[in-house]
Amino acid sequence: MSLLVALFLFYCNGFPQPHPLPHQHPDPEAVVQHVQRMVNASLSRRQTLSIQQKDQCLTGNPIDDCWRCDPNWATTNRQRLADCTIGFGQGALGGKGGQIYVVTDSSDHDPANPTPGTLRYAVIQEEPLWIVFTSNMVIKLKHELIINSYKTIDGRGANVYITGNGCLTLQYVSHVIIHNIHIHHCTPSGNTMIASSPTHVGFRGKSDGDGISITGSQKIWIDHCSLSYCTDGLIDAILGSTAITISNSYFSHHDEVMLLGHNDNYQLDTGMQITIAFNHFGEALVQRMPRCRRGYIHVVNNDFTAWEMYAIGGSANPTINSQGNRYTAPPNDNAKEVTKRVDTDEREWTGWNWRTEGDIMVNGAFFVPSGLSLGTQYARASSVEPKSAALIEQLTMNSGVLGGPREGSESVSNPGFSGGGTGGGSTSRSGGDDGDYFGMIFGNGGPPCPPPSSIFLSFLIILILYLSTNHGSLLSLQFIIVIEMKSEDRNHYIFR
Numbered sequence: 422m423s424l425l426v427a428l429f430l431f432y433c434n435g436f437p438q439p440h441p442l443p444h445q446h447p448d449p450e451a452v453v454q455h456v457q458r459m460v461n462a463s464l465s466r467r468q469t470l471s472i473q474q475k476d477q478c479l480t481g482n483p484i485d486d487c488w489r490c491d492p493n494w495a496t497t498n499r500q501r502l503a504d505c506t507i508g509f510g511q512g513a514l515g516g517k518g519g520q521i522y523v524v525t526d527s528s529d530h531d532p533a534n535p536t537p538g539t540l541r542y543a544v545i546q547e548e549p550l551w552i553v554f555t556s557n558m559v560i561k562l563k564h565e566l567i568i569n570s571y572k573t574i575d576g577r578g579a580n581v582y583i584t585g586n587g588c589l590t591l592q593y594v595s596h597v598i599i600h601n602i603h604i605h606h607c608t609p610s611g612n613t614m615i616a617s618s619p620t621h622v623g624f625r626g627k628s629d630g631d632g633i634s635i636t637g638s639q640k641i642w643i644d645h646c647s648l649s650y651c652t653d654g655l656i657d658a659i660l661g662s663t664a665i666t667i668s669n670s671y672f673s674h675h676d677e678v679m680l681l682g683h684n685d686n687y688q689l690d691t692g693m694q695i696t697i698a699f700n701h702f703g704e705a706l707v708q709r710m711p712r713c714r715r716g717y718i719h720v721v722n723n724d725f726t727a728w729e730m731y732a733i734g735g736s737a738n739p740t741i742n743s744q745g746n747r748y749t750a751p752p753n754d755n756a757k758e759v760t761k762r763v764d765t766d767e768r769e770w771t772g773w774n775w776r777t778e779g780d781i782m783v784n785g786a787f788f789v790p791s792g793l794s795l796g797t798q799y800a801r802a803s804s805v806e807p808k809s810a811a812l813i814e815q816l817t818m819n820s821g822v823l824g825g826p827r828e829g830s831e832s833v834s835n836p837g838f839s840g841g842g843t844g845g846g847s848t849s850r851s852g853g854d855d856g857d858y859f860g861m862i863f864g865n866g867g868p869p870c871p872p873p874s875s876i877f878l879s880f881l882i883i884l885i886l887y888l889s890t891n892h893g894s895l896l897s898l899q900f901i902i903v904i905e906m907k908s909e910d911r912n913h914y915i916f917r
Contacts, residue, residue, distance in 0.1 A: 442639065442661050443639050444595070445664065449694055449740075452511075452696070453721075456698065463482060466486075467479040467480065483505075487502075487504065488502050500551055502598070503598060509663070509666055510665050513641060515642070516550045516571055516598075517573070520549075520550060523554070524538065524555065524558075529541055530563070533613075534616065540552065543572075544574070545619060547569065549571035549572070550572055550573070553576075556579055558581055559582040562586050563586055564628075565588060565610060565628045567617040567625075568589060568590065568591050574598070575600050585607070585610075587609070587611065588632050588633065588651065593637040597638070599643045599644070600643075600644045604648045605647075605648065605649045607651040611628050629657070632648045632654070635656070635658040636662065638658075641662070645668075645820070645823055647673075647821040650675065655678050656680075657681075659682060659690070660690070665693075665695045665696070666698065668696070668699050670820060670821060671821030672700065678708070678710045678711065680711065681739075685714055686737075691716060692716065696721070697720045699722050699820060708731055708734065712735060715737050718740065722817070723747075724747050725749060730756060731758060732748060735762065735775075748788065750783065750785050751784075760788055772792055776792070
């Protein structure tokens with residue numbers, strides 16, 4: 422009888438909350454505040470030093486300013502990069518403290534028995550390694566590249582392209598850094614034997630064709646990568662992955678960009694915590710920037726310049742904290758909304774914690790927040806504040822692979838869908854600077870629109886004036902109403 426009661430309770434209420442994941446932070450709001458402090462400190466330092474005409478290498482981006490101003494980073498201090506992570510992935514060591522491993526061979530002949538000198542040979546080793554490349558190279562994978570723990574793939578100083586079958590797989594590993602790599606045209610592969618360590622070769626089924634697939638892994642940092650044209654997702658993180666930062670990267674030419682969470686019923690993903698910062702979501706993107714299930718996702722200071730369906734979506738009650746982003750809606754009037762609750766009715770998602778703070782809305786974009794007593798209130802901005810827009814460009818201007826072409830700039834065909842358009846909106850820089858960096862980046866992003874009731878009030882006033890004076894014809898009244906409605910449409914009011 423007690424078993425039946427237990428099963429009934431599980432059916433009604435779901436299974437009990439799982440224990441915290443390894444490296445899951447107990448106070449995600451503290452991590453968010455730390456990111457804000459680091460951004461504001463970097464911007465303030467840049468402003469102070471630029472007035473003195475010193476250290477012009479500073480950009481205000483706290484990750485880049487951490488290592489790029491050191492003229493000797495490539496020769497004596499390359500591993501300094503591991504100290505520069507922010508957000509939930511902070512503390513990802515990669516191969517810090519390990520030997521430098523130089524990839525000299527771009528081939529991938531035998532995934533079950535990798536050749537020394539290849540990238541595949543380096544990433545499966547057991548000890549920490551900081552992996553660099555002797556020259557520019559294109560690595561066309563025969564099957565998915567399975568990466569072991571405590572590895573840094575550091576493409577700085579070379580243009581490194583990874584493409585082909587499977588691409589990058591992080592499965593039940595930790596402390597991995599992937600930096601300054603082009604990842605594109607990844608396709609499914611598998612049903613073969615692949616080495617995952619020097620002593621283990623196992624059978625792998627067919628992969629999905631993700632650019633980077635993260636499964637059950639923690640302390641992962643992806644920085645300054647350019648990703649495009651993959652069969653499935655550009656980056657997917659599932660099955661209890663957490664403590665991840667995705668930063669300074671450039672995404673383009675893809676449908677389902679980023680999936681965070683395995684499925685709506687997978688309880689372990691409640692502990693997923695991911696920071697998405699300083700990225701550029703560019704040409705020909707359709708949706709999932711990201712698409713979240715459960716977990717806590719901090720989306721901060723990114724530039725969304727195109728989407729066709731929506732930018733940020735989710736299901737199963739994820740927390741989404743959107744701060745200081747610029748969202749530029751496409752020309753399509755039916756795709757202005759930044760957010761999408763997937764397969765969920767309003768009665769269910771009203772309590773979900775989806776927040777927008779200091780976001781800049783361009784070309785009619787609007788974010789639908791919920792939770793925290795917001796109910797179904799809609800936050801919309803009618804204009805772009807130039808000073809804030811200039812700082813978004815400043816923070817994301819080096820997104821993607823440093824010193825190399827972005828995938829979006831290449832003249833290649835679009836795989837099965839049309840490119841997303843970008844809308845208007847002023848991004849000019851304004852003179853003067855009041856130093857209020859917190860307000861610029863995280864403060865309220867523009868005045869809210871008047872309530873929809875003002876539309877009906879205007880209509881009522883016109884109608885009363887018409888009836889009281891009895892002047893004009895029905896045609897003139899219709900004309901006035903049309904003008905009123907066009908005026909409201911120009912200010913992006915939405916009837917719900």
